[in-house]
Amino acid sequence: MAKLYINKGGYLLLYSLAISLTGRMRAIMEIESEMAEAKLSHLGEEVVRALEQKRSDLINSCTRDELLVIKTVMNVGRSERGYRYYFDRDDVEIIHLPIELSGPELMQKYSYYLVHKTKQELSGGIEYYTAVSEQLKEGMEILKL
Template sequence: MILLARELAGRMRALIAIESEIADTTHRQEDEQAILELEKKRSTQIRSFTRDELLVIQTVMNIGRCERGYRYYANSENPNYYEIIHLPIELNEYELMQKHSYFLVHKTEQELADRIEHYTAVSEQLKEGLAILKL
C-alpha cells in the first residue's frame, strides 16, 4: 500500500493544487463560472482514480487527520483557528497505512470517491499525511 502511495504522491499534490486554486479563486471573488470549472476539474480528477488509489488517498488523509494533535483557540477572531501539535509518530509508514485503512477496505469505489469529493479539508489532510509519511 505504501508503494502505491509513493506512486500517487504526484497526483495527490495535483489534487492539492487544484483545491488551492479553487480557494484562491473563491477568495478573490472571481467569476462563479471559473470556480465551477475548477470544481468540475477536481471532481473529474477524483473520479479518474481506481478503487485501490482512492483507498490509498483516503488512508493518507486519515493519517493526516489523526496522527497529529490539534489545539483549538475558541477566543480567536477566526472560530476555526487551530494549531497543529507535532506529536512524535511511533509507527512506521507501513504500520500507519495498515492502521488507517483497516475499515476502509469495505468501502466501494463510489463510496470512497464520494467521501473524498464532498469533504472540505482534503488538501489540508493530504498535505499533513504526505508530510508524516515523508512522500
C-alpha cells in the same frame, strides 16, 4: 492494476502505491488552492465550478485502490497529529506529536475500515470533504511522501 488484497505484506503494497500517487495527491491540492484563490479574487462562479469539475474528474478517474490509498493518507493526516482549539478564536494549532509507527504500519492502521468501502463511497468521501488538502498535506508529511 491488480486488486489490492490486504494481508501481512499488503500494507507494503499500499505504501508503495501511496508513493506512486504523490503526483496525483499534489494535483488535487493544487486544484483546491486554485479554487480558494478564485473564490478570494471573486473570479466568478463559472471559474470556480470549472475548477470543482476538474477536481471531481481527477478524483473519479482514480481506481478504487488509488482512492483507498488517498483516503488512507488523508486519515493519517487527520488523526496522527494533535490539535489545540481555542474558544476565543477560529484558528487551530497543530501539535506535532512523535510518530512511532513506520509508513506501512500507519497505512495498515488507517486503512483498516476503508478496505470494505466501494469506489463510489471512497470517491464521495474525498470529493465532498472540505479539508482534503490540509489532511493530504499532513498525511504526506507524516508518511514522508
